[in-house]
């Protein structure tokens with residue numbers, strides 16, 4: 001049997017110029033590593049100094065607060081000045097800076113979540129898109145909580161719901177010029193900075209999420225998202241546009257059986273003798 005020849009490389013991102021915001025640590029750094037490992041050129045933007053990671057990945061680091069328009073413009077222009085173009089923007093920088101009952105809403109915390117999570121994404125799109133050629137793509141990191149709000153995280157939930165709508169708006173505006181815009185909605189994720197920083201703090205939330213998942217009774221990992229970003233960044237995803245993709249083991253689809261049983265404190269049982277809604281006999 002002859003070997004197949006000239007097969008395209010799946011999810012090919014070689015030589016694509018990718019800006020990833022919020023890449024000092026956490027999901028952004030995992031995404032940056034994944035893209036760089038597969039041959040992309042990385043431009044790392046963060047309020048913190050990403051020089052160490054950029055050096056490791058053979059990319060460049062730009063100090064950038066995503067809420068500052070001039071800094072976001074400089075980030076995108078630096079990618080073009082250094083590499084000659086900009087192919088992929090991953091709007092990843094995000095925070096959850098306030099939590100509590102909505103009746104005790106903290107105005108500063110609310111504004112911070114909205115500024116970084118929503119305005120930051122909008123500014124990224126504003127300054128990246130005019131520098132992108134047809135075939136380029138923008139990937140926004142939203143959250144499961146933008147689809148399925150969770151109590152006490154009102155500003156975070158609302159900011160991520162806004163990212164979802166912003167993604168669709170940008171997709172319909174930029175589709176005609178050949179730029180695809182999609183969003184990921186991850187469940188709770190572990191990664192290097194989560195472990196050791198917030199692990200243990202949100203045990204109640206982690207326990208709920210593990211129950212909410214349909215199959216995998218653990219948190220997701222940043223790699224689960226990075227794999228999808230890798231695909232979306234490649235030309236294999238050229239027909240995938242304006243999509244909001246949950247990376248949540250089905251948690252957004254509905255209550256899992258495990259969560260139902262935990263809530264009612266007993267195993268769910270069914271009996272054929274007592275149907276919930278009885279079907280009439282066929283000859284009636």
Ligand SMILES: NC(=O)c1ccc[n+]([C@@H]2O[C@H](COP(=O)([O-])OP(=O)(O)OC[C@H]3O[C@@H](n4cnc5c(N)ncnc54)[C@H](O)[C@@H]3O)[C@@H](O)[C@H]2O)c1
Nearest residue numbers: 022024025026027046047065066092093094143186188189
């Ligand atoms: N970790 C999770 O469980 C989870 C789940 C769903 C969605 N997300 C989303 O994934 C993204 C990354 O989350 P993470 O868990 O890696 O968080 P993280 O706190 O580990 O990392 C966030 C990064 O963003 C940077 N950053 C913060 N404010 C910034 C600003 N104003 N400008 C530029 N950079 C800034 C930080 O320096 C850091 O490098 C966020 O948008 C978050 O909402 C995370």
